[in-house]
Amino acid sequence: MEEKNKTIAIACDHAGYELKNEVIKYLAENQYNIKDYGTNSAESVDYPDMVHPLGKDINAGTYELGIVICGTGNGVQMTVNKYPNVRCALCWIPEIAALARQHNNANILAMPARFISKEVALEIVKTFLNTDFEGGRHQRRVEKINKIL
Ligand code: RB5
Secondary structure (H helix, E strand, C coil), rough: CCCCCCCEEEEECCCHHHHHHCCCCHHHCCCCCCEECCCCCCCCCHHHHHHHHHHHHHHHCCCCEEEEEEEEHHHHHHCCCCCCCCCCEEEECCHHHHHHHHHHCCEEEEEEECCCCCCHHHHHHHHHHHCCEEEEHHHHHHHHHHCCC
């Protein structure tokens, strides 16, 4: 269920900077509040510097949902998934974003700025923010994710 006026945490590196601006515009137009962790230019940066603070805040429950963007989506995803309460899903089509929420209760969306259009990215964001976790058998599976051997 869509909950407007919720704060969405967002971060990117230089490769994701342009798309982050588009996502922020979409979020603002749709009455979301935004916590922006940068980066704030196209100048080359190291993605962990931007996304560690976001991962820490999602992990602590300060914000419920986040969005991270880099060239492939993988560097940002790998970084935030180090936090035990983070479930970050790399999504390149809206269907994956829907399933990431429905089945995995993903709380951070990762997107590959260099491989998707702005239009697809905004559809992914919309889907991610408007899809609920299904619970049930998926709850049991999600609870097992942190039970490393
Ligand atoms: C930056 O060139 C690129 O490596 C970064 O955006 C990301 O794709 C890393 O995973």
